[in-house]
Amino acid sequence: MSTPHISAKPGDFAETVLMPGDPLRAKYIAENFLEDARQVTDVRNMFGFTGTYNGKPVSIMGSGMGIPSMSIYARELIVSFGVKNLIRIGTCGGISQDIKIRDVIFAQGASTDSNVNRARVRGYDFAAIADFGLLENGVNAARRLGIDAKVGNVFTTDTFYQADGEFYKELDKLGVMAVDMETAGLYGVAAEYGAKAMALFTVSDHVITGEATPPEERQSTFNEMVKIALESI
């Protein structure tokens, strides 16, 4: 049964879906990490693939950028295709001084300047958190691979081009490690529709120091994160 944004049949998606922002990265993962991968949707070129990893069924689908795009795909995957576990694999901007470019970060919780999660609770605060089991499996997989991942609060912004640079310094004081644009939306949608979600990232740039991972190195840090996510399943 197709949805407005996913053209696939029931059973085309595995219960666990890894979601990079970029659909071409979904294709890259399917081609380089999965066995027997087949494309299951291509609406708007937001490609989705299903295959196996170590014999376990897994799907990979792009989320696009920002909470609205992520929320549309996450909701349709859960409600119409029976997806149970959604794992975002993305990039983030470092905020904390303890966070260096190329680090791997797990979002235990996601604060936000978006109103989507408050709208879910009559204007009150909603603590958008990762599913503990997925988080635990992810952190354990990173440890097995010898990767010293950080775990904590991230900030999901609607504004990539943040006009007020001081704001990130205030977030730093509150212990917020990094900034992305999708996680609070993913965690809110998963909570609303009864699925499990978790997000991990590599740090592509640092919003306070201005440091950035050179493009030629991004692929290897990305591969490391994909490996953690797949090994965590």
Ligand code: HPA
């Ligand atoms: N801001 C928001 N999201 C991001 C950034 C950033 O600087 N880098 C990677 N994702």
